[in-house]
Each structure stands twice: as C-alpha cells, then as structure tokens.
Amino acid sequence: MLTGLSWLALEVKYLERARSFYEETLNLTLAQERDTELVFEAGETALVLRRPAAFPRGGLHTHFAFSIPDAAYDDWWDRLSEAYDLEEAQFGSARSLYLYDPDGNCVEIGQQDVAGPGIDGIFEVVLEVESLERATSFYADLGFETVDTGADRKRVRMQGPMALELWEPQLGIADARGGVHVDLGFRLDEPKVALDAVADRVRAIEQETDETVVVRDPDGHFLTFTTGQY
Numbered sequence: 001m002l003t004g005l006s007w008l009a010l011e012v013k014y015l016e017r018a019r020s021f022y023e024e025t026l027n028l029t030l031a032q033e034r035d036t037e038l039v040f041e042a043g044e045t046a047l048v049l050r051r052p053a054a055f056p057r058g059g060l061h062t063h064f065a066f067s068i069p070d071a072a073y074d075d076w077w078d079r080l081s082e083a084y085d086l087e088e089a090q091f092g093s094a095r096s097l098y099l100y101d102p103d104g105n106c107v108e109i110g111q112q113d114v115a116g117p118g119i120d121g122i123f124e125v126v127l128e129v130e131s132l133e134r135a136t137s138f139y140a141d142l143g144f145e146t147v148d149t150g151a152d153r154k155r156v157r158m159q160g161p162m163a164l165e166l167w168e169p170q171l172g173i174a175d176a177r178g179g180v181h182v183d184l185g186f187r188l189d190e191p192k193v194a195l196d197a198v199a200d201r202v203r204a205i206e207q208e209t210d211e212t213v214v215v216r217d218p219d220g221h222f223l224t225f226t227t228g229q230y
Contacts, residue, residue, distance in 0.1 A: 001143035001194060005162045006185035007039075007230040008122055009048035011058035012103045018049045021101050025080070026066070026109075027118050039230060042066060043114065043121030046230040048183070056206075056214075056222035062179030063172065065096065065108035065124035065163075069116040073097075076109055087174040098174035106176035124163040128178030129219045132156055134201075135166045138218055141197045142186075161186060183222040191225035 012018040015038055022028045022040055028047065032039035037050040050058040068076060077097055080086060087098040096110035114120035129135035136146060136156050144158035154168040167178035188194060191213040195205070198215070206222070207214040213225045 001197070002161045002186045002188050002225075004187040005045045005122060005125075006187050006224070006226060006228075007046040007048050007183075008062075008064060008125055008185075009037075009050050009056070009058035009183035010062055010101075010103065010105055011052055011060055012049045013051070014102070015049065015051060017102045022047065022049065025083075026107075042119050045122045046185075047122070048230060050183075056183040057181050059105075059179035059182030059221075061104050061106070061177045062182055063106040063108065063126040063165075063176035064122055064179075065110050066119045067112035067114045067121040067123045068109055068119055069114055070094075070111045072116060072118075073111050080109075089173050098176070100174075105179075106172075106174055108176075122162060124165065125182070125184065126165040126167055126172070126176065126178040127182055127219065127221055128169060128180050129166045130168070131218075132166055132168060134218055138198055138201055139164060139166070142194055179221075181220055181222070183224075185224040185226060185230060187227070187229075188225055189227065191227065194225040 019038055023030055028040040031041050036053045037048055040047040073095055084099045089096050094111040096108050098108050101107055112123050139158055144160035144164055146156055147159045148157040154170055156166045158164045195213045203216040205215050211227050215223050217223055
C-alpha cells in the first residue's frame, strides 16, 4: 500500500544551530529554506527541521536512523568520534553508531545496502505509543508487517517502506526514546485507500483530497498519505 517514506519532520528550537549539525556535521544537502523550517535531502526522503509555530509540529526526542553504504562506516566513525561520544551496536553483520543532535533527537547512522555517497535514506523511525496492541493493529492495516517483538514486550518492530518501531515509554540503545507528535509523510498511488483502511481509528482527519490525506493516528502522530514529495 505505502510505497515510500516521503519525509520525517523534527521540531527544533534554533534553526541555525540545527542547520549546522545536519549540513556541516552530517553533510546533508539543504533543499528548501523557509522562515520556520529547513528541508534537507536524505536520499529519497526529506528531513524537515521545523520551529514550533503551528500544527503539525515536528517530533520531539525522536529516534531515527540514516542509511550509509557498508564501506563508509569506518570513515563516519573516525570523523564523528573526534567530537562526539558515540555508541555502537551490531545487528547481524551490520553496525550502527549513535549520537544526539542539538535538540535531543537520537540519530543512528547504520550500514545498509545503499549506493551513497554519504547518507542515502532513512531506514528506521521510532514512535512512542500508549498501547502496543492498538498501534500494531493500526499500522498493520497500513501494510506494515511485524518482524520482531521485544523481549520485554514493550516494543514492536514492523517493516514497511522503512522499519517502524513502536515503543511504550522507555529508554533504548544510547538512551534513545520514541518520538512524540511525530510528522511522517508516506507516498502511495491512492491516498484515500490508506484512509479507508484506518478511518475508523484515527484521532482526526485533518485534510482529505485525491492527492493528499492527513490524519492523526491514535497516539497523535501526524501521518500524511500523498502522491507527491514534501
């Protein structure tokens, strides 16, 4: 149903401080600049940095993961470790490093099968939810498939256009937390098909046209289903 992740939006306090981190430290390309937000290219996904000025706000303390080519990992570790106290985790043969941006978002940079160069996509987003059962059912009806359940039964990993982790309140690797009031955009050919799948459980329908549908999920996260980009 959902064919891609169009964007992830984060709330930031100071645009210039956030811009320096993502543009200079992580080498992302700035694609758009407005009074209250910056839009960076991260492969086929836009990373939106947004001052709190209106709804939807960006996500707070959101844990998410950037993709980099396997061979680039050691160079990223060597460069970032000069200025940051990094943590590392291994998942099978793939390694990930973790650091925090200036607004408290836990940024993971992990080995993935991507071309690069540099950051080439977002492969994981973590949402904080009140009820795992409710959230898992909701996202399953949007086409996400459960691939792992945490041993503590407080988290679920699902796979769709990217990995979606649903966490009840907790601390994860590198003391990461799931994001609250996260704003996600998904690509698909017929946005109203997604709405039909979950309309009886959304908290609100904010917009509905043939090209774009915006809803709030049961935990207040903003989801946009669209035929276009950000």
